[in-house]
Amino acid sequence: MIKYIHLLIFLFTLQSANAAEVNIYSARKEALIKPLLDQFSKETGIAVNIVTGKADTLLKRLEAENRNTPADILLTVDVARLVRAKEKALFQQIDSKLLNQVIPKNYRDDDKQWFGLSLRSRVIIYAPDRVDKNDLSSYMDLANEKWINRICVRSSSNVYNQSLVAAMIANYGLLKVERWGRGLVSNFARPPKGGDRDQIKAIAAGVCDVGLVNNYYLAGMLESSQKSDVVAAKKIRLFWPDQSTHGVHMNVSGAGILKSAKNKKEAIQLLEFLVGDFAQQWYADTNYEYSINSKLENSSVLKSWGKFKADELNLDLLGQHNIDALMLMDRVGWK
Amino acid sequence: MTRWNSLLVFISLLFSIPLAIVFGSLFFPEYEVWEHLRATVLIDYIGNSFALLIGVGFFSLLIGVIPAWLVTMYRFPLSRQLEWALLLPMSVPAYIIAYTYTGALDVAGPLQVTLREITGWQYRDYWFPEVRSLGGAIAMLSLVLYPYIYLLARAAFIEQSVCVLEVSRTLGCNAFGGFRRVALPLARPAIMVGLSLVVMETLADYGTVQYFGVSTFTTGIFRTWFGLGNSLAAAQMSALLLVFVAVFLYLEKRSRKQARYHHTSSRYSSLMQQRLTKGHGVIALIICAAPLSFGFIVPVSLLINWAIDTYLDVLGKDFYLLFFNSLFLAFITSMLAVGIALFMAYSNRNNQSLLNKIMVRLVSMGYAIPGTVIAVGVLIPFAWFDNSLDNFLIENFNISSGLLISGTVFILVFAYLVRFLAVSINTIEAALVKIKPVMDEVAKTTGMHTINILRSIHMPMMRGSLLTASLLVFVDVLKELPATLILRPFNFNTLAVRTYELANEELLAEAAVPALAIVIVGIIPVIIISNSISRSRPGHG
Amino acid sequence: MDKAIEIKNISLTIEGRSILEDVSFDVREAEIACLLGPSGCGKTTLLRSIAGLEIQDEGEVWVKGVLFSDLTHHLPVEQRHIGMVFQDYALFPHMNVRDNIVFGLKNYNTKMSIQRLDELVTLFSLEKHINKYPHSLSGGQQQRVALARAMAPRPGVLLLDEPFASLDIELREQIARELRLILKLDGITTIMVSHNQLEAFAMADIIGVMNDGHLLQWDNAFDLYHKPKTEVVAGFIGEGVFISGEVINNKEVKTEIGVIQSAATHQTVIGKKVRVLIRPDDILHDDNSDMAARVVDKAFRGAEFLYTLQLESGLRILSLVPSHHDHPINEPIGIRLEIDHLVIFDEK
Known part of the structure; x- marks a missing residue:
């Protein structure tokens, strides 16, 4: 047996x-x-x-x-x-x-x-022909009324957004971030859809002026073998947010x-x-x-964007605040 | 007979395990999460799911039934070719058509870019339909799901007794009146089977709505399960989804009351297709060509266009392995699905107890559950079994069996069966009903055993339906993604997985090659199905 | 009376096969006509081309002075305002009896349609079945529903395709007589199709015998039986055998069973070879007769026996004999000729 x-x-x-x-x-x-x-x-x-x-x-x-x-x-x-x-x-x-x-x-x-x-860093991108670089400052600022109907960002189901919000909760506390979230959502130019590349393309096409993406997507499009990607990416500039405060979300x-x-x-x-x-x-x-x-x-594209201050938040906190972040995004109507 | 019965119960229970896990969750209410959902997103989920269901249901009926009627009753340019070609969109997975149309029609796609370049307009200067929207999702799903309705409606129209249509004309109905008042109501059971398949597919769809940013009940399940990490609440949501489907099916059945739909007429004069005049013929051609063009020709042309740029990079030894894996899984599953469905439908026929009926219904519920939920529902009990066996063997024999079934192709096929048995059972049951019990009795009087009756009488009579059932499952497995993604063994890829991974990285051009391969493999069975239906009526085709 | 239906020289070919050839007849107002013939003779096709379900290659169909169709013009079926009952009734299985009957009444308002429904339900005694579905009705009930449905919109003509074929044989004649009463009461012009002459006799005022796409004779039942115009009609209507004979004068024909006399005059060349139709009722059993024939077969028909008798010459004839004369097979019996209507055809 x-x-x-x-x-x-x-x-x-x-x-x-x-x-x-x-x-x-x-x-x-x-x-x-x-x-x-x-x-x-x-x-x-x-x-x-x-x-x-x-x-x-x-x-x-x-x-x-x-x-x-x-x-x-x-x-x-x-x-x-x-x-x-x-x-x-x-x-x-x-x-x-x-x-x-x-x-x-x-x-x-x-x-x-x-x-x-x-x-990877999650950065602000913008269309230089429609946005004055000096108007940009921080993630928090994206809730400002001046961006109404001008922001593109992907769905809150995406973990990169969840981690960004989790980091902000760790940095600013739940209440403040929730108020920010409402402001941000009311500034959306369209309901969240697609991936990070889609946001880049949407800004290039004029759907919106400002977006949030992981930096390597922009780099990837700049170096792409597809001409349309390169054309779109070239219309976009990268902005390092929060340089005077916590630093860029990593x-x-x-x-x-x-x-x-x-x-x-x-x-x-x-x-x-x-x-x-x-x-x-x-x-x-x-x-x-x-x-x-x-x-x-780093690769030459990354180097061309220069040095920046990175948020040194303990990444463990991103995980700990993940569910808080998700529920917050549900509450503020970030689809 | 009792041995058959206990086997039936055993098989049914086996394939209902994932459902049991889903329904079991209802006993552990998760008030907190539900309160959060209710206060925030639930209305949105339900609203969108309803809108999606009604939209997809309506449009797929429209573009499924009308062309089915036209190609069955009339002759017009290309009508013979359209008969089978109208099924082709079935071979295109919903998420692939969604990716293609987005790639072409999105604000950053070639069409709109060119439009802006030529006219000098800005984005806000003109109106263009938004592909990635609720309406877009309805269009995409309708375009690839309508063939289920077309398939069944056409089969029903072909089988219809011409006499009742002629009667309606003598009673003053014109062709359209006869269609509306007689043919359509008579084909209703078949059309409803098709519609329920469409409804279930729509409810189970995750890829398209997620990509389009439409939050439905199904995306909500995923978000609750994986985002909020609450598997109980997610399972409860799936259970509610199932309850909804069950209620829908029940209401449909009840609304037919005691009207029966098998034909009172046993005479079949051969169907005379009426030749349309030139003008009408062109209109009919346009009506029939539209769903085919938008559901197949346009997206496939786009895929071919992309694939030309990338096929050299994507094809390779590795690719043929994908091809083989996909074919292998689809073939094995379709054979098993037909075998099991035949067994279940047949046991149910011979012994129409309530228990048997419930068992068969239970097993065909899996179609409405999102693939991921099924995958996890399969994963948990099998892993539990593997681990328990391992513990037992270690304690008693000091041998470790490790994971015996989990992580093998077997579990993958099992999950496919849980999800797709509904398709084969529905098809085969419908065929079995048409064989009068008198046939069985005649055979029994000659001293035949049940199994022999099945083999030498029923099987040949149902050959067309058996073929249809197996090919439908074949195409479905070929397209299946979420369960494959979760349950597959190491280093095991399929065409669908590869397509998804590339498309998800927004590498649409690269994704086009495996996507085309799925479509090409899917076309073959689709054409076979269509031929077998045309031949199903004596004196026609 | 007016001609309700006029069929003029209709011919129809399907896939190279001639189905109807030059068929013409008239049906008068409120008359019940029957197209009688073996299966495949084209009678159903003729009915369908009157309905407009088939389109003839040549000829014209007129109903109540309206041209239904000719070479260039075909009134669509739904505009012909005819009622048709199909062989297996083709009731709508998804509708109950009420809905089946009122199906054609879409131009009636609710009150009128209820009124018409009530009339028909009473006429066909369907009161108890009004809410039932077709599958739960017997064959006779289904037939009545089909008739009620066809008659509901008060069609100009009623077409019945083998209306009794799906019924039990014992019921057919009785139902046929009842139906005739109803149709006569309603005064509706009717054409029915049948392969059964007894049904045709029971129902119809006038009968057209068809064979091979040709209309052979258009006459009442009595004349068809007693004055058939062709051998085919004579063979198809009633029973009988042909025996050879020779014309002696204009009232007598000499045959091997003796000289047949007839009151009816006939113009034939004297000495001409002819064939004489002998009906079973022309041969009487008479024990006193000199002529005898041997019984080779017999069929009991209640009041009568139909004997098949063999003459010495080997010729076989039929005879109807009251059933108290029960003779065993092989027994010779005496027979006598008594012919009222002499039916003679030229020897081929």
């Missing part, structure tokens, strides 16, 4: 019997990470298996699969979901000298459970190693590879994100 069960299990688990491998649940789209993973496999001989999906559903899958999950690493594109995974006790503590050394303290978890892998894409990881050693190896020079340079060159390693050069 036992022999048969052994055989059965052997048959079922055939594929995981491979020697060196690491398994990833990734919220980052396959095309935007696969080349790096291939490089990693080439260098180390460790096979990388990946399932992509929305961060929330991947979390759900991890919870259901529990300690038997085949995944070793959860990769997300926003810190809020990393914090949520941590709250659900899915991650384990990792002591890696290299990770701690390379990643600045505010871009990794105090309990060493998750690590930022690349940096977010990370990041990862943590799961509690039940069966390939912990390989997983750490992969995370270390991802903060290494090769990977960071790739992020910067291909995805136009800021390198987590401040010593590395």
Whole structure:
């Protein structure tokens, strides 16, 4: 009897019997990470298996699969979901000298459970022909009446907006942000729709004058192979908000190693590879994100936007205020 | 017979597990979240969902039923080709048509950009329909969902006894009057089956409305589940959605009262298609060509146009694997769906107990549930089973089985079945009803066993319907996205997943290639279905 | 009386096959006509082209002085104001009896339509079934509903396609007589189609016998039976056999069962070979007769036996004999000829 069960299990688990491998649940789209993973496999001989999906559903899958999950690493594109995974006790503590050394303290978890892998900022963009740069100042200012019918921003279902609002709640408190939210929503030029690129295109087309996007989208369009993207992006300027106060809202894409990881050693190896020079340079060159390693050069587009003051808020707070932010956005009617 | 019955109950319960999880949530009220929803977004969700349902229902009826009538009853230029071509939009996933039209017609799309360049207008100087809006969502969903109604309406019109139409004409009805007062009411059960499929698809749609920024009940479920992190409240919302569908189906059935729709006439004089005059023919052609053009020709041309630029980058060994995966899943699922539906419908026929009826209805509810909800509803119990088995084996034999089923193709196929069994069951039940019980009795008197009767009498008589059922499921699986995304094993991609990932990154041109592949694979079964329907009436086609 | 329906030289070809050839007849006001013929003879097609459901290649249809159709002009079905009952009634399954009957009354106001409904319900004794759906009605009830529905808008003419074919055989004649009364009461001009001569006799004032697309004879039942104009009509109407004979003079024909005399005059060349129609009622059983024939078959018909008898020459004839004369098969019985209407056709 036992022999048969052994055989059965052997048959079922055939594929995981491979020697060196690491398994990833990734919220980052396959095309935007696969080349790096291939490089990693080439260098180390460790096979990388990946399932992509929305961060929330991947979390759900991890919870259901529990300690038997085949995944070793959860990769997300926003810190809020990393914090949520941590709250659900899915991650384990990792002591890696290299990770701690390379990643600045505010871009990794105090309990060493998750690590930022690349940096992005959420910035104000505007149409220079219709907006005087001197009229722009801060995120808070976007609730001002002078922007009525002039603002484009994507849906509040998007985690980047949730994290921005969460950061503002951390900085200004719920009441003040809620008042701001009402003002902002009443300034919308159209109901929120589409992604960040859509907001850029909408401003270029004259639907609105001001928008909120992650900076790498603008960079990506400027460098795009599609002419229409470049034409649109060139009509847009970037503005660093909050330079005299908290600084620009920052977010990370990041990862943590799961509690039940069966390939912990390989997983750490992969995370270390991802903060290494090769990977960071790739992020910067291909995805136009800021390198987590401040010593590395950023891409030329990013450099052209100059230096800026970044908000040094502990990213953990973004996760903690995530649900508050969402409910606030519901209340102020941010669709 | 009792063994059949217990098997029926077992299968039904198995496929109802995700539903049970959804409904089970109702026992744990989440007052706080509901209060928040009620105070903020619920009205919006309900309002938009209603508007969407009514809009999509109305337009898909309009562009489904009228062309079905025209191509069945009349001959006009291209009418023979339109018969099958009108089904083609079925192979285009809703989210893909949404992406294409947005890409072309949006404020920043080529059309409006050119318009502004030529005229020198600014954005606010002219009016242009907004694609990404509630109205846009209604248009997109109607354009790809109307074929369900067209398909069933046409089959009903073809089967209709010509005599009743002739009677209506002798009683003073003109062609339109006969259509309105006789043909349409008689085809109503079939049209309603089509409409209920459309309604359920509309309610389950997430991709289109989310992309268009329309908050519906379904996007609300996702927001509550994943944003607010409250799976109970989300499941409760899904349950309400289901209750709504159930009430809708019940009211429809009740409104028919005791009127029956099988034909009192057993005579089928062959359908004589009337040739239209040139003027009328052109009008009919325009009416029929419109849904086909906007639902298929235009979006597919756009996709081809984009794909020409990018296909070299996207095609590759990897791509053929996607192709194979999609085909494999669609094939396996459609075969199983037909097998299971046949079994269930047949058990129900032989033993029409209330229990059996409820079981069959229960299993066909899955169609109305958003794919993500089903996926999670499948994920939880199977992972629980895997983990429990693992615990048991470790304790007793010191072996770990790990996750036996979760994360395999099996669980994926299971989820597809939960979602799409409704399609095959509905189709096969409808076919089985038409076979008179007298056939069974005749066969039994010759000493045939039940299974043999099924094989040698029912199956051949239902061949067309079996084919239709399997191909509908095939196309649906091919297009399915959310459940695939959540449940698939490592390194396992499908065409739909690839399309979504690229389109979601706003790489529409790159997404065009896998999207086209879905459409191309989907076209083949669509044409087969259409042919089998044309042949379903003796002396026609 | 006026001609209500005039059919002039109608021909119709479907897919190269000639269905109707040069058919002409008239039906007078309030007359009930029947097109009688075997299946496939074109009678239903003729009915449908009067209704406008088929369009003839040649000829004209006139109803009550209105041209329904000719070569260039075809009045659409819905404008012909005719009532038609289909072979299987084709009741609307999604409507109850009431709605079926008032279907054609869309130009009536509510009061008028209720009034008309009441009239018809009474006329056809449908009071108890008014709210029922067709599937719960018997064949006879369905037929009455179909008739009521067709007559409701007071059509100019009523067309009935095999109205009794779906009924039990025992009921047919009785229902046919009842229907005739109703139609006569209403005074509606009617054309029905049937393949059953007994129905036709029971219903119709005038009967047209059709075969192979041709209208062979247009006459009343008595004349069709006793004065058939062609052998086909003679063979189709009633029973009988043809025997050979030779004309002796203008009142007598010599046959192998003797010289047949007839009061009716006929012009035939003396010495000419002819065929004589012998009906079963022309041969009487007479024990005193010299002529005998052997019983080869017999069919019991209640009051009578229909005997098939074989003469010595091998010729077989039919005879109707009161049923108290029960003779076993093979028994020779005496027979006698008594012919009122001599029916003679030229030998081919």
